Amino acid sequence: MLRIINNGFRPAQPDGIIFDLDGVLMNSSPIHADAYRQALSALPIGHFDYSRLAGLRTIDGIRLLLNGASILFSEEQIEALAAAKSRIALERIVAENPIVPGARGVLQALFQVHRLALGTSASVGSVNAFLDRNSIRPLFHCVVHSGDVSRAKPAPDIFAAAARGINLAPEQCLVVEDARAGIAAAKAAGAVACGIPSTCAANDLEQAGADCLIDRLEDLLEIGAWR
Numbered sequence: 001m002l003r004i005i006n007n008g009f010r011p012a013q014p015d016g017i018i019f020d021l022d023g024v025l026m027n028s029s030p031i032h033a034d035a036y037r038q039a040l041s042a043l044p045i046g047h048f049d050y051s052r053l054a055g056l057r058t059i060d061g062i063r064l065l066l067n068g069a070s071i072l073f074s075e076e077q078i079e080a081l082a083a084a085k086s087r088i089a090l091e092r093i094v095a096e097n098p099i100v101p102g103a104r105g106v107l108q109a110l111f112q113v114h115r116l117a118l119g120t121s122a123s124v125g126s127v128n129a130f131l132d133r134n135s136i137r138p139l140f141h142c143v144v145h146s147g148d149v150s151r152a153k154p155a156p157d158i159f160a161a162a163a164r165g166i167n168l169a170p171e172q173c174l175v176v177e178d179a180r181a182g183i184a185a186a187k188a189a190g191a192v193a194c195g196i197p198s199t200c201a202a203n204d205l206e207q208a209g210a211d212c213l214i215d216r217l218e219d220l221l222e223i224g225a226w227r
Contacts, residue, residue, distance in 0.1 A: 001219055005195075006211040013223055014174040014192065017110060018162045021120035023054060023178035023199040024217075025107075026130060027098040032089050036061065039085035045069050051200045055179030057121050057152040058082045058089075086123055094129050106217045107139045114223075117142040119162035119175070121153055121182075141166045153181040156189035163191065176220070183208035194220075 022028045033050035045065055053061035059082040066073055073081070110116060118140050120127060127145045131137040142165025149157040156170075163170040175186035178199040186193035187209040195205030195213045202213055214220060 001215055002222060003213045004211070005206050005213060006209075014114065014172060016115040016117060016163065016166045016168045016173040017220070018117045018119045018159055018166075018173050018175045018186075018191065019107075020055070020175070020177045020179070020182050021118060021122050021127065021130060024176050024196060025100055025103050025118075026093070027100055027198070028089070028093055028126075029054060029178075029199040031092045031096070031098065032085075035085045035089035035092070036065070038088050039081055040065065043069065043071060045071075051179070051204065054199045055121055055153045055177070055181030055185070057146050058086050058123075060152060061085075086125075090123065090125050090129065093126055094133070097129075097133050099130070099134050100217060103217055104134060104136055106220060107136060109221055110223075111139045115141045115166040115168065117144065117162040117166050117173075119144045119158045121146045121158065123147070153179075154184035154188065156185050159186050159189040159191055163189065174223075176214075176217075177205075177210075180204050180208040183210050 019025055022032060029050060048065060059078060062078055062082045116139055122145055124145050124147050127143060142162055144158050144162045144165060146152055149161055151157045159175055160170060163173050170190040173191045174194050175191045176194050176196060177183050177186055178196050180200055183193045183195055183205055193210045195210035197205060
């Protein structure tokens with residue numbers, strides 16, 4: 001079910017739909033949270049709320065946690081921690097393939113009407129594993145990952161690049177996001193931001209600026225009824 005958050009937002013069929021990956025098309029947020037914990041297990045980080053890190057590049061998430069714990073590390077040490085976290089997460093993603101049930105069918109249906117793009121802070125390894133393991137690469141007209149841009153979410157670069165990749169202005173695109181940083185990036189790019197509360201609470205997505213919310217991916221199939 002589509003729920004309007006922004007009173008100024010009037011639903012209209014978008015020409016393009018840009019999907020985040022982790023937490024939207026993959027049930028991978030628990031995997032990433034555990035990977036952070038394992039990579040940082042030797043450090044006095046303590047409990048942390050993964051939803052604060054969702055949507056960020058891993059190295060930015062590591063920096064955020066270290067700063068919060070007042071731990072001073074060199075750039076080389078930070079990069080090593082980020083590499084360890086990414087390796088742990090990728091191994092599980094490859095082994096478990098946590099694609100959201102029904103995601104492939106939703107993408108296939110939307111592909112018939114809309115230009116689809118993937119815009120994600122995930123590594124190229126995670127992106128390729130997801131696309132190729134599930135044979136859905138042909139459903140995306142454009143794929144943008146963290147290595148393709150200089151500034152990560154919440155900067156608008158990923159979604160701006162994805163919109164260019166499908167030959168549309170961001171204003172013609174709907175971005176589907178589960179994280180506060182992603183919603184902020186979508187709005188900064190000028191796109192319509194649609195939140196799905198799989199990783200962050202609906203209230204958090206609303207506060208980040210979401211124009212609308214859906215409960216599950218299948219709700220996007222109602223786009224044809226939007227006016």
